[in-house]
Every structure is written in structure tokens, then in C-alpha cells.
Amino acid sequence: MTALTERREEARARAENPETPSGKGARDENFPVGSFLLPARLRPHVAAYYAFARAIDDIADNPALEAAEKIRRLKAFDAALKGEPGYGPEYEKAHSLRRSLLETGVTVARGSDLVAAFVQDAVKLRYATWDELLGYCALSANPVGRYLLDLHGENPSAYKYSDALCTVLQIVNHLQDCGDDRRNLDRVYIIGDWLAEEGGAAEDLDADKTSPALRRTMDRMLAGCEALMTDARRLPSALKSRRLAMESAVIVKLAARLIALLRSGDPLARRVALTKLDFVAAGLAGAVWGFFAAGKGAS
Template sequence: MGGVRALTPLQAAYAGSREINASHGRTYFLATRLLPPARRPAVHALYGFARVADELVDNPGLDPAGDLLALERALKDAFDGGPTEEPVLLALADTVRRFGIDRDLFGAFLQSMRMDLTVTDYADQDELAEYTHGSAAVIGLMLLPVLGTVSPPSEAAPYASALGEAFQLTNFLRDVGEDLDRGRIYLPADHLAAFGVDRERLTWARVHGPDRAVRRAMAHFAALAHATYRAAEPGIALLDPVSRPCVATAAQLYRAILDEIAAANYNVLTRRAVVPARRRAAIALPGAARCVLARLAGRAT
């Protein structure tokens, strides 16, 4: 009788990235399951790398700047074909080579991670846009070659960037309290000030619960997030048909977070909005049906 075949280092690296995605990114992981099996590992590799970098700034060691620099150097070595002992980088380098992902996007991402070490507030949307370009927009651009397009990628790129930013704004809103505990406020100060809200008021609301002004400010940011999803939506039709159910479902799942925030009367300071499992399933199941139809249509052509 034959034993279980051992995984190659690359297979083990992809399996490890999948575990990171499954453990820390439930919404993304659920949507990714709607992709053709051959494309899922690439998404897991991209998520795994982003999570590793994010952990260096959200749960920093003694020298987080040094840790980020070491990660950047190791990433370059892996991209150049050098050996690496970091499984996430092994899987990522393979994904970048296979799908032709622009390596410069990772530099922009790491620059935003460095900003998290020093920047605690954003005066206006322009300042925040510098951060979200690297932390969110480039993620959409990294994924685009994996998802595939039916038009030139340059046509789909602005929509991919916008969807990444919509996801990020949703995260900012959901995690206001947790980010405040880390000393950070990602919501632009000028928008908050329009409702009479500042860091002091948010800090008070973190303990006592949001007042009317804070709730109104959070409702404003929820509206901005919805508008960003609407701006990104036309890009789904530009994707490979077999990828559309995944992206459409991911957008629906994330917009459901905004629904939960609204249902809680925009209290994001003393509670974290979570989409119930039953609703996640209700969103994902139709996506799975569309996924099957898209694959069948692809085989018929």
C-alpha cells in the first residue's frame, strides 16, 4: 500500500497561504471558493503576503521598520529567483511569475505599510488617497491578471482599484474602534469635523458609545463606501466570465457589512459589525450557481 504523497515545498507554501486566508479573511476566502480551482491558490498567495506584512505593523515587534525592510529585501530576492525560507514568499513569487503581476505594485503596498508606523491621522481625502492607493487599490490591480479580463486590462484597472478602495473603506468603518485603540484614525479629519467629530470625541465614544454626531459621521462614511461600490460595479462585466461570480459575491458580502453597521445605528465604536453566517450563505449560494453556469458556458464555447 502506498503512503500519502508528501507535498513539494511549493505545494506546502500554497497550502500555508490558504490556511492564512481561511483563518483571517473569511469573507475573501468564501468568495475565492467561487473561482476555478486553478486560480484560487494565487489569491491565497496574495492574501497571505498581505497578511504577513499587515501583522508586522498591527502587532509590531521591537523594530517593525526593520522587519518591513527585511521583508521587502526577501521579497525582491524571491522575485529574482533566489532561495527563500519564507513559504508565503515562495508561493507569492510563483504567482507573480505565472500571472505576470507587476512587481512595482508590491513596493507601493509596502510603502503604505510603512505609513502605518508613523501616520496616525489623515487631514483630508487627498492624504488618505496616498495610503489607500498602496493598501487597497494596488490589491485590486494585483488580482486583475489572476481574474482575467475580456477587454484590455487597462480598461478594467480603474474599476479594480475602486473595488479595492471600497473594501478598504468598509474595513475602516467597521474597525474604527480597534484602529483607535492602536492610535490610528483612517477617516479623514475634515469629513469628521463637518459633523463636529474629532479624535477626542471618538475616544469618548469608544468608552461610552457613539452620540448623534458620531453616528451621523459614520453614516456619511457608509454612504461614501456604497458610492465607491457603485463606481466599481461596471468593472465586473469586464472580467473573465468565470471570475465574475467571485468578485460580485465578494462585493455583496462586503456591502452586507455596511448593512449590519446601519442596522446597529452606526455604532462601530463599542461593537464590531459581523455578517451572520446564514446571510453569508444566502449571498454565496446564488454566486455558486452563477459560477457553475459560467464554467459550463465556457466549456461549451
């Protein structure tokens, strides 16, 4: 086989197999995905949304793909999601989500915004300011919460509270994975200006434990998350759906627990993660809180 033929075969294979599965699934997330707390009739729609998000996330996080190839695949998923012609069964996760969005009346922006975030991931490897990171989270995380609210027919006035919660979840995930992101993708979500002010640099993430400068920067980011939690805790009361309020309250509890774990843990030394006990405790406390909070209105 000639080199030219090999390249053509590789190109054909890429076209036929746009996905690059990482093996990650709902069980690897910090929060329940489509749990029994949500109405049974809506769970298939949540599953379709998650499957689409997982597929494009895996493309963006694949270290074997060049940035241009990531962008090509991601934009193809977006085109398929929007119903543009020329995208076959290899884009079934996009087609499935499009059908779901049409059935439920949820805007396609909830999927396209995620694509935009992952396209940004392909080319933007550093975040100098807190506002830059919040802007990224507005595309990569907040659409997830808004999707769930839209799916349940909630008032858009609750977006403010779901945005806060989703942003917190995204940032604590960045802190959990800061070593792997730097090592595998040279991607750093640690606030660059803050790290420099504290006397550190991106190279601090190459160590096997956090430097004092990195620790102080992480604490500043966690303080920002705690400020956002003020609004996040109002979410269950802002929701009409008791089931969604219960699910949201559980996630708020999990977010608070993750912040506490990251305050005391070192994500470079070992994985800082929720335990089964954390999930059980948050599940019980959150479900009770959400049950009684639903419909009371954010205050």
C-alpha cells in the first residue's frame, strides 16, 4: 500500500468514524445523569443529550487528534445536529438529539453551545482571568442546566441559579483534573494571572504535589465557587418540578462536598473524588431538601 493510499484510507476511516470513545460514561461524572429522581418519560431525552455531549467531549479531549481535526469533527456533529444534509448514521448521536429536541421543543442551542465550547478547547489552552473562565463555562457547562430546565418547562428566571451550579461543577472538575489536563493536553484552566500573582507558573502542574503558589491559586478559585454557591443553593426553590428540585438539591450537596474535598486535598498527589458515602449522604439530604423546597421560589 502506497503512502498516498494509506492517507486516503485514514481519511476515509476518519470520515466513517467521527467518534473517538474514551470509555467514560455517566458513572464517571460528579453528578447523577438521568437518575430515577427525574420523570421516567424524560429520561430517554436526557440520555440522548448526555450521549451527544459525551461524544463531542471525547473528541475534544483526544490527545491523538490535531486541533484542526478536532474542529472538523466537532463542526460536523453540529451540522448533523442542525439537520444539514450529508451526515449519515455515523452521526447518530447528533441525529438522536435533534429528534429529541424537536419532540420536546428545546432549542438546538443547548447542543450547539457545547460544540462551541469544545471547539474552543481545541485552540485555547490557557485562561488568564476568572472572567475568561466563566465565559468558557457559559458554553461548556451552563447549557446542561438550561437544557434540563427547558425540558421540564421551567421558567427561564431560574437560569441564573442553574448557571451558578453548573459553573461550579465545571470549575471543580477542572481542579480535579488539572494535572491530567496539563500532562495530556497542555490545557490549563488554572487562572493564569492569579497563579503569576502568587509566584507560580503553569509548570507547577507538572509536579507530583501542589506548590504553595498553586495551592493559593486553587483556594482563590474555590472561593469564587463558594460565592457562586449562594445562587446555586437557590435553585431547588426556584423550580416547579418537585423531581427536578430533588435532583438539583442532590447536585448542590455534591458540589459543596467537592469544594470541601478540594480545599483539603491535593489533586496532583492523588485523585480528589467523591466516595459512595458522599453520594449516599448527598442523595438522602438533597432529596428531602428538594422535595420540600420545590415551588417555594428563590429568595
